[in-house]
Amino acid sequence: MHKRVSTGIAKLDQMLGGGLPIGAIVTVIGCPGSGKTLLAAKFIYEGAATYGETGVYVCLTEPKDVFISTMKSYGWDFEELVDRGFVEVLDLSIGTELESQSAFNKIAAALSKVSAKRLAIDSLTALNIGLKDDVSRRHLIRILYRVLKKTNCTSLLILETPLNYNSFGSMMEEFIADGIIHLNQYYNDDGTLTRTLRVFKMRGTSHEIKIRKYIITDKGVEIL
Ligand SMILES: Nc1ncnc2c1ncn2[C@@H]1O[C@H](COP(=O)(O)OP(=O)(O)OP(=O)(O)O)[C@@H](O)[C@H]1O
Ligand SMILES: [Mg+2]
Numbered sequence: 001m002h003k004r005v006s007t008g009i010a011k012l013d014q015m016l017g018g019g020l021p022i023g024a025i026v027t028v029i030g031c032p033g034s035g036k037t038l039l040a041a042k043f044i045y046e047g048a049a050t051y052g053e054t055g056v057y058v059c060l061t062e063p064k065d066v067f068i069s070t071m072k073s074y075g076w077d078f079e080e081l082v083d084r085g086f087v088e089v090l091d092l093s094i095g096t097e098l099e100s101q102s103a104f105n106k107i108a109a110a111l112s113k114v115s116a117k118r119l120a121i122d123s124l125t126a127l128n129i130g131l132k133d134d135v136s137r138r139h140l141i142r143i144l145y146r147v148l149k150k151t152n153c154t155s156l157l158i159l160e161t162p163l164n165y166n167s168f169g170s171m172m173e174e175f176i177a178d179g180i181i182h183l184n185q186y187y188n189d190d191g192t193l194t195r196t197l198r199v200f201k202m203r204g205t206s207h208e209i210k211i212r213k214y215i216i217t218d219k220g221v222e223i224l
Pocket of ligand 1 (some may be wrong): 001021032034035036037038039061160216217218219224
């Protein structure tokens with residue numbers, strides 16, 4: 001059995017049979033506001049703060065300073081982890097940086113700078129925007145896959161979807177990745193926003209096959 005890496009969320013670790021398989025490359029798929037950033041940030045934060053594992057968080061959808069100050073409101077002080085050399089937060093949110101090859105080179109350099117054990121890319125969708133066609137997309141993700149497998153780095157790669165996304169297999173990233181965690185939200189009949197999480201795929205391990213409800217609080221994602 002693979003050694004496990006905690007997600008930072010105990011109930012999600014249980015759903016995964018003890019955590020993510022070490023070195024797994026997992027896509028976190030969800031619609032706007034579903035908690036993708038909070039899930040990935042907690043994975044990097046707890047990895048460093050609780051387990052002493054180095055990590056890289058790549059901001060492509062929001063600027064680094066906005067990310068850092070938002071995360072402080074959940075009690076996750078990334079600035080301190082960066083100062084101590086445990087974490088690197090990469091700001092690739094600016095238009096010109098979206099040239100995907102150069103962004104990829106910066107990610108690879110950051111991984112080697114801190115000898116990263118964990119990586120979060122927020123988001124892979126944004127990283128791919130700079131690529132002209134599916135062949136280039138597949139090429140980039142394959143190179144990324146090879147680099148991550150070589151270092152045994154465990155990774156969460158965020159994919160953005162529309163509301164009510166349910167057509168797994170329409171994005172090539174879903175096939176290349178070792179696992180898929182899907183965050184969904186919908187409105188109940190009484191008009192309440194309801195959130196559900198499922199582990200849709202996780203190579204090399206058994207995992208929870210039931211959909212679980214979750215809430216978002218000032219502690220981040222909490223599975224019910
Ligand atoms: N303290 C809180 N209490 C309740 N809900 C919260 C709290 N903080 C955030 N949320 C909810 O979490 C959502 C933001 O989560 P997050 O930024 O992780 O989503 P996301 O999936 O990354 O969104 P995007 O696709 O826009 O980047 C908010 O839209 C809000 O609904
Ligand atoms: Mg986000």
